Amino acid sequence: MSLRSEESDVSSRSAHQYLDADLLRGVSIGFVAPSIAAELAPMVGTMPNIISLPYGRCPPLHLQAPNWRHLLKLMARLSGTRIEPTVEALAVTRSAQMHLRTVVQFVRTHHSSSDWRTVLWFTIDHPVPNSLPGARKYTNGDVDILPWSYTLSSLPALLRDNSDTMLSKCYTIPSSDAVPFPALPISFPNMAMYLQAALEESRRYTSDSSSGIRKLAKMVETCYPTLAEPNGEVGERSRVGGLFKKVIGRAGGRKDKQKKGKGGNEDTYELVTPFVLDEWGP
Structure with missing residues (x-):
């Protein structure tokens, strides 16, 4: 497991030289538990270009930001950063x-x-072993159950009791026809698009009390009440999910540059515009 610059520290600085320093305040990334602090301290070190994930027994990687909106803005601008499997994986x-x-x-x-x-x-x-007792709870799309891959290693204290409390709320993003699990490798801008698509999918279920999918929308509404739901019809939300599927099918957008028409960055712009209009818009 590693967080590294693609070529060198110079390459990493060059890739992020136009990134607003304020976007890195309160940000942390690593295979250790994040420090949750009231003060937004500058990020320690630099944001890596390549984030390599192992397969199997390994603590989950965390990425922390001050809030949901800040996170999407940051990821949308880190076009030089991607998540990929390790060579061993x-x-x-x-x-x-x-x-x-x-x-x-x-x-x-x-x-x-x-x-x-x-x-x-x-x-x-x-994959969940077929012989595992109660295996179905890991495959039925329950948003309150951590994925099986998270149980293969010791969990950080923040995740050990993933039930909602006054101090913590968790949501496991399920797979759906509109928002499938992202294929690796995936760039940070495309990851921002995935997160936005997951939120829009959740908002479609806000009136469905029988589905846990609405939980993410409720979490955002509760924890970030100023982040109002953008106006739009169900058809617009379906377009968001369909656009995500189109990009994810390109294995993280590596082939986007070979396609005609809109590329991954323009697609991401459409999805995160409600969050970053002040900096990306006219």
């Missing part, structure tokens, strides 16, 4: 297509505070 799976399993967690900085930090957790999806 490719050897173990014999080049089989690997997918990312993502858990969204909102953590309150203090019991008396109204500030919630956004933490994403990542692992590579791992």
Whole structure:
């Protein structure tokens, strides 16, 4: 497992030289538990170009940001950063297509505070053994159950009890026809698009009390009440999911440059515009 620059520290600095320094305040990434602090300190080190995920027994990778909106803005601008399997993972799976399993967690900085930090957790999806007792709970799309791949290693304290409390709320992003699990490798801008598509999918179920999928929308509404749902019809949301499927089918967007028409960055722009219009818009 590693977080590294693609060529060198110079390459990493060059790739992110136009990134607003404020976007890296309160940001952390690593295979250790994040420090949840009230003060937004500058990021320690630099954002890596390549984030390599192992397959199997490994703690989940975390990415922390001050809030949901901040996270999408940051990822949309990190076009030089991508998540990919390690060489060892490719050897173990014999080049089989690997997918990312993502858990969204909102953590309150203090019991008396109204500030919630956004933490994403990542692992590579791992098949559930058929002989495992109760295996179905890992395959039925339950948003309150951590993926099987998260159980293969010791969990950080923040995730050990993933039930919702006054200080923490968790959501395991399920797979659906509109928003399937992302294929690896995947760039950060395309990952931002996946997260936005997952939120739009959740908003489609806000009136369906029988589905847990609406939980992410409820979490965002509760923890970030100023982040209003953008106006739009169901058809517009379906377009978001369909666009995500189109991009994910290109294995993280590596082939986007070979396609005519809109590329991955323009597609991502359409999805994150409600969050970054002040900086990307006219």
